[in-house]
Amino acid sequence: MAVAQIEAKSLWKEYGDNTVLEQVNVQVEKGEFITIVGTSGCGKTTFLRMLLGVEQPSRGELLLDGKAFPAEPGDDRGVVFQxxxxxxxxxxxxxxxxxxxxxxxxxxxxxxxxxxxxxxxxxxxxxxxxxxxxxxxxxxxxxxxxxxxxxxxxxxxxxxPKILLLDEPFGALDPGIRADMHDLILGLWNETGLTIFMITHDLREGFYLGTRLWVFDKIRLDPQCPHCFGSTITYDIDVGQTKGSLFQAIDHSLEDSRKFLVQ
Amino acid sequence: MKRLLNQHPDTTQKIILGVLPFVVLLLIYLVASDARLVKNPDDKLLPSISDMGRAMEKLALQPSKRTGEYLFWQDTGASLTRLGLGVGISALIGLFFGILNGVIPYSRINLSPLITVISLIPPLALLPILFIVFGLGELSKIVLITFGITPFIIRDLQGKVLELPDEQLIKAQTLGASSWLVIVRVVLPQILPRLFEALRLSLGAAWLFLIAAEAIASTDGLGYRIFLVRRYLAMDIILPYVAWITFLAFLTDYILRSVSVRFFPWFHSTK
Structure with missing residues (x-):
């Protein structure tokens, strides 16, 4: 197995009493295309901002090529916001x-x-x-x-750049134009072989584009204290091996937390 | 019949409606002036247009018997020089500290409280101090204008820098920019049109401070002249001078706006 380009080791992110991410353990190799989905407030943007260098982990480690992530944005990581x-x-x-x-x-x-x-x-x-x-x-x-x-x-x-970070880059676009953009980004990814992280709220887009799909979600939900527990990566799927039932299972589990958070 | 709030005048109506208040005011003045002059031909309070014309002709087109200068143009030149220097210096200081405070947190936390306090000092209350420290010459007048409008410009520009989306500053860093390069290529060009806006807003205050300083201690200038001739109730000079000052204020505003539109097309078409 190749050496991981990016590695998170029991990564936590807290703002005061509010736990956003807990116990994130993951390895990413060079050239992967990772799509990230989750309900709003699930910490996916926080994770991306940590990769960007705008936020720092509260606990645990986040490594880039075996070294701690730079604490500010730099030219090795490109970004496109919404x-x-x-x-x-x-x-x-x-x-x-x-x-x-x-x-x-x-x-x-x-x-x-x-x-x-x-x-x-x-x-x-x-x-x-x-x-x-x-x-x-x-x-x-x-x-x-x-x-x-x-x-x-x-x-x-x-x-x-070595890594491209995309924060819902196509969220505001019409469906037809989104399809064009998908072709564009896949073409560029094939050419350059860079590692891509892309946040999307569209599960289908996530499955279509990525080689690997992450779902950020809370494992533990406490009605008395909704912010006590953070999210972690609940699904980490090689998109090559997807089945329809899995798609539905994710959609269901996200729907549960969404309802919970809206209450 | 459409609701009143949905009715819009066409072009001719717009011009007529816009000009109408001016015409009405002018008519009221002419009628009132005429009525007073019929009763007392030496009345000084509401001089006729021809009286004003004669007075201005003397000041603008004939050299002064005492100094040989054309007083009206000398006054205009002196006032505009002071105003230009005061506003120009304020613009440079405002731009420097506005951007510095907006971009660099250490600078903002260090200087913001001081600037806020300074901006609360009424500038005219400082005028005696300025006269004592800088003398009665040009310097104290320019310092008064600068002191009066710079804190506003700094605070306004600092706020505008902070309003720039975070995404832009982050993006610039991912493209390899240092703090300095973020300032010169991302912040400064986007803040310059804001500086023009801030200057247009502070011109009214700048004129106020200029005329106040000239009224108290000066030997020429538009403000000096109207306060001087006030002793003789010379409304035939005061009224045209006020109209001229108003016109100059309008002109400077118009020029600032035109320059901004010319050089920052992206700014004016996104608003």
Whole structure:
């Protein structure tokens, strides 16, 4: 078995008395496509934010290549959020160029002359691969939601991060456009071989896209103290071996916690 | 018949309705002025338009007998220079501390209480101190304007930086940005149009402080002139000066807005 790229060892996350995650033990290898589902408030976003470096574990360990996760965001982990992932004051091309400019010009964050031309060349290739070559000079507010997310993906992938984190990236899109986006993300994943974590609230999307599906859910529910127990990974499924009955079982178990939390 | 709240005027109606209050006010003034002048041709309170014209001609088109200067333009130049310097310096200080406090938590926690307290000091109450410390020259007037509007600009911009979605700052870091690069490439360009908005909002206060300072200690300037001629009840000078100040205020606001629209198209079309 290959060495795990990411490993969680009895990971806990608490905010005061509120336990969000408890006893998460998991290993992820390079190149996996992990989709994460769960009810709202189940801690899936907290887990993603820990991978991002914005949150730190309360107890336990979270390891990246055998070392503790960096405590702040960095360029080895790209991210696409549901909203606000692109910069409204930059055109499509400049949004895509930004990462190169950050890396090559530490003082001004701007490239000029030949370096700029070379970087623009690469940015245009990247934009071509996400199908945005025709809107290079437009600002994000002139683009549709789907195009904005394509731009966010291009922007995140241009420097080839090791890990891509997606927080409900297609949640706000129409079904038809979502299907296009699925093709796009699967294509990019096949090409680059990077590890992807994607949160979704759509179980079908999770099964369709991932090589591995996680369900975050509470094992113990205490009506007197709903926040005393945190969530953990209740299902960890190799998506290759799925059956219809399993799909229904997950849906049922999530429905139970959803009802519980709404009370 | 549609409800009143659903009825919208067409273009011609819009222009007529917008201009109407001005015309009405002007008419009221002309009628009242005429009535007083018929009773007493030397009445100074509501001078006729031609009186004002003559007074302004003297100030704007003929050199002063005493100094050889064209007083109206000298006043305008002096006031605009003070206003420009005061507002410009405030803009730079406001931009620097607004962004610093918005982005760097250590700086915010260190400086926010101080800035809040400073912003609560009534600037005019400080005017005597400014005169004592900086003398009666240009410096104290510029400092008064700066002191009066900078805390507002800092607090406004700091708030606007904090309103930037967290996602943007995180995304920039995942693209490899340092704190400095986040400031110059992500925060500064998005805050500049906000600075223009803040400046437009603080121009009214800036004029207030300018005229107050000029009224108390000065030898030229629009505020100086109207307070000077007040002694002679020279409404034929005061009224045109007030109208001119109003026009200059309108013009600066218009220019700031136009510059902002020209340079930050993304900002004005997303709002």
């Amino acid at each position: 909203r606000y992932s692109v910069f409204p004051h930059l055109t499509v091309l400049k949004n895509t160029l930004l990462s190169e400019e950050f890396h090559q010009s530490r003082l001004l964050g701007k490239l000029f002359g030949q370096k700029k031309e070379q970087a623009e060349e690469r940015a245009k290739e990247m934009l071509e691969s996400v199908g945005l070559s025709h809107v290079l000079g437009q600002y994000p507010h002139q683009l549709s939601g789907g195009m904005q997310q394509r731009l966010a993906i291009a922007q995140a992938l241009i420097r080839k």
